[in-house]
Amino acid sequence: MSSKIIIIATIIFLIVSFSVLFVIETKNHDYDYKKSWSVVYFENPRDNSLDFTIENHEGEKSEYNYEISIDEKKISDNKIEIEKGAVQKIYPIIDLEKSARVTIEVTADDLKYRIYKNIQ
Amino acid sequence: MILDLTKLVLTLPFVFVLPGFFLLLAIFGWKSASGGSKISFFEKAALAVPMSVIAVDFLVLALNRLRIFLNGPVLIGAIIAFSLLCYIVFQWRFGKKAKAKDKKEEDAAQNFFDFSYWQAIFILLSLFLAIFMRTTYLSDTIVPSSTDLGHHMFWVQKIVDAGSLPDYGMPDFIIGEHIIFAVINLLSGASPMGAMPAIVLLLLNIIGIFTLSILAGRVFRNPKTAAMIFFVTGVLYAINAPQGKYVSGGVVGNIIGNMLIPVALYFLYRALSEKDSVFAGLFLFSAAGLLFTHHLSAFILIYSVAAIVLAYLALNFTKSFKIVGGWFRIFLKPFPIAVFLLVIFYFLFVFTPSYFNPEAVAQATGEPTKITRFGLGLDQLETNAGSARLILGTFGFALFFLAARRKEYKFSFALSWAIVLLLMSWKPGWLYVNIPSDRIGNYLFLPFSLLAAFGIVELMKLFRKSSTNFFSTALLFILLFFAITDGLSDSAEAFKSRPQFQEAMQTFHSADYLAEKLDSSQDILLKDHVNIYGDSWYKLFFMKDYKYPLSRGNLSRYADPTKPRETCTRDMISEPDSLEGQACFSETGVNYVALNAQLEGNSFEKYPDFSKIYSSNYLSIFKRNIQ
Structure with missing residues (x-):
């Protein structure tokens, strides 16, 4: 049972991580966002x-x-x-x-x- | 943005889990099927991703050989067809045998990685920290800018644009480094010039911790050691090469190699120790996957396997003929033979890796020819493996050397692997290795993580046995304090650097401008790699040729005592007015030069031969007037 919890938790951690990275990249891949x-x-x-x-x-x-x-x-x-x-x-x-x-x-x-x- | 993210998040399991899951299902069956006892749920979950990577690589290679245009629907169809085929095999092999299995044996295997409550908490905490630290670090580098990643993504874009695999014409790149990114792009639309490459590499990096963990679990036959791997590999030195920095740096081959080497050794260990031909076949399959992905990792695997095999034979010298005969009996069975023939067929008739020629092999073996290949000093070894990991690994090595039975496979696997990698990094001449030593040193963390995890677990046991002893408690805390502070210091250093998103976007803007305004069939562009951040991504705006635009490389590269190097790309920027510089301009036809505005960008204004056509805070572009 613990193995399944570990795998499910890893999937959740990774989805959160990927989402954060994707949003940060998309926002910053812009000539104007937080730039001067x-x-x-x-x-x-x-x-x-x-x-x-x-x-x-x-x-x-x-x-x-x-x-x-x-x-x-x-x-x-x-x-x-x-x-x-x-x-x-x-x-x-x-x-x-x-x-x-x-x-x-x-x-x-x-x-x-x-x-x-x-x-x- | 949400739709793009959703597509990417759904594509990742389709490509990186589905084919591997069904492949393992076809080979080992479901939990209650007859083959289910061989492999636990945890191992299946850890192996699904590497098996998928290899399966997708082989599928795409076959499609390309059949001259089928690679696009989204074709790839979706191929992955679904492969999974369906595996499912049919599973039904055929295991469908009616579900009740025939010895329940006790099955439960033993299923429970092998069933961690206790506290072990599970420890793993979850380690995983959380491992992913959190890497994500935080990557968030400052996530806009694509690293040199290696730029080079790799050029080839990925080539595959996407052409719908077929490229002919590299050089041994530096291997097809397995690019296929998975092209597949993800073709299925999800996620651009190679976005977060996708780093996300894929982060996934493979984290899965690499799992694969090392199952190897440790099996070799040491202890779930505690498997759990400790998550801390030693995931948390300690989480940012140092070859972890977070390799993810952001786009060192694709190493990241995949670090995931696949433990997989190959895991299968080999189980094949030999359990005399199981299915694992033998999977060892050949995963080793072939590595051969199609990264030459250096394949080279490391070959040396590692040779060391393990020779050490085992030497330690069982009196029975060596019998042992070799036993190995033949394991490998000369239908499944491994079928895999072997399939691999040979792929090598000869489907796709031969660009490095697979006698010249490339001769270059990598023999007496070291350059100063960078003579081996690392102890301080460099310490930097590569990490001080705490090296010390704990050495401690684990000594304990295992004293405690383990020398005639068992685990003794050879755990110790010979560490010894051979140490020698390859420290004294490569002894083993006829002619490869930059620091690149080999980056693999040291694999066996030393294994031994360090073992060392910590044994230390805990010692502590528990003498828990009333004040000095043993103090020693344990000092050691762990040292391990944690030293192991996390790299992360603390890495977070001090500021993001360079503004520079990266200015580089992209200038590349976009040039790609739109220049006629790349006539105009020759030279850019300065030394002082322009993210310049290797320039080539993705032109998609003309791998060597377009020309580039002034790091200055040390122009001084090579072993062979003459071209110096025009240096001289045209460093001394454009000199006779050498002028001759180079005539010879190469360079008529546009992109420079860092604050450095050569300012000094270039004094040369009357040039017009300045572009000026931003970070970049200046000059056009040469005299043709």
């Missing part, structure tokens, strides 16, 4: 397009400031508010007459993200 980070990236890394995206995973609505520079010379400066967990695409329109490095610097509070392309 942001990301900036070019939409089309394979060409010369300067379209870029900011994703807010800071856990709250945040204001981002983005500057666009050509060869270190600032040409535009804008602010944008992004909801928690939201993705914001931005389509800058820039005329380039010669090869240059175009840099996009995004800041929010004390965070700074920089992406750039060397446009031929």
Whole structure:
């Protein structure tokens, strides 16, 4: 009889354990749950397009400031508010007459993200 | 989430209990059937999972050989058909013989593992602690991130995507490590990139405690020792390798091997000590399951069996011819011969494990060739087995050596197993073992748990006999205090680390971005394994090739005195501007590099050849402009 109790109890322990682990993993396998980070990236890394995206995973609505520079010379400066967990695409329109490095610097509070392309 | 969890929880017994249960039913019958006396309920419950693992492996191998596309309905059908077939065999063999059995003999076997009230409480408490500690530890690492698990899950996903088994093209992976995960995914939909792999490994790890327990129970013929195994293996060093850390680390082969080695030895012990050909057949079956699952564990089993057999012959030297003749009489019976032929058929015509070639065997045997294979020092042995377990095991060894009859099988099983593993870890050159010693050392816990459990039980007896003696009481408490504090210290250390879920999710985000934006037929990606957490999971986003994307490995791997290693993956990150780095970029065609943002990610910005296309708190991705 004791063997059966041990086996049944083990099954119960394991089901509880698996359920806890499954729920923890599912909740944490999320870009926003209990996390605080942001990301900036070019939409089309394979060409010369300067379209870029900011994703807010800071856990709250945040204001981002983005500057666009050509060869270190600032040409535009804008602010944008992004909801928690939201993705914001931005389509800058820039005329380039010669090869240059175009840099996009995004800041929010004390965070700074920089992406750039060397446009031929 | 609830539906997904329910599907997973229902799939696990379908895959890991049903086939094994019916297989054991066909072989041993039900409680009241004629074969029921051979094996108790507790043993059946402990063996159902390993038998299922092997049965499912063999079923899938056969389906694959028949070129049947592996998907959910096919696997459900195969498992049900196999179980039904076993049930028909059970009815045919045992259906009408139920009343023919000697009731007394049957009850004796059924009651062998019928633990007393306090033993049951002790086991339940140990199991609760074992599962609780592992679960608590895993809850901080449950988001998939470990390197080994990432590599294994790539192959699992390959099976799921292709509906057939892969050709690895390398001896590092064995099919049995991946089949069960693919089956669970195909039946429940639980992703390899979720909690499923760790949950399956945790299940097998806990079942491994049960299999060691039934081996201990039979060898020492004492349920107390079987009960003590739950404490020695389940609670002490619950997190250390090869327990909780191997579960979270995805060391699949070892976890399954640690479950199957005691099963194979359990069947062998019962086959030889009871002169029973059914157990002999099951020994061959479980050893074959191990051969299809993990080469190192199979290697350990072969050495262990050789040591046990040779020790027994040496201790019974005058009767050795008679003994060998007796073994032939056990193994040359229809059931073991049928199993043996089935295994040979599988090896030759169904699926040959990728490591099964003379070159791989030659690499593992012979004089040690690297410093890591020359053997472990005593301090390393202590770390591998655990101080308390090693001391208690040594104590158990000495007691058993003095107390047991040397001509009995249990003497050879308990002691030779410990001696051969100790020698393989400590002085591998003596046994022509050419395998990293620390990997062998991870198996030491198996025989030493057995002996430590025996040692504690005997210590308790000594204490009881002299309970009025103050010093014996003090000694017992000091020893147990040491065992518990040392055995739990690893758990305390492990809980100090913080979860790295945020880093893992940023790694996944960057991989997802690259998989979407890159053309993997043209673009070559290099990532930094040294400084990116969970980077091995990158390949699951591309599912292109096992070696895609390229990876800068741990720096020590580039310095190999035995053979030249490629260094491009290192140089392209460490010195991208150097002549070597530039030549490597041209040679490999690498045009994207993923780096830790805080380390090389910052320094890479100074190189004019690169554009930075992605920037998060944790990761930076660069694109090389010059082709």
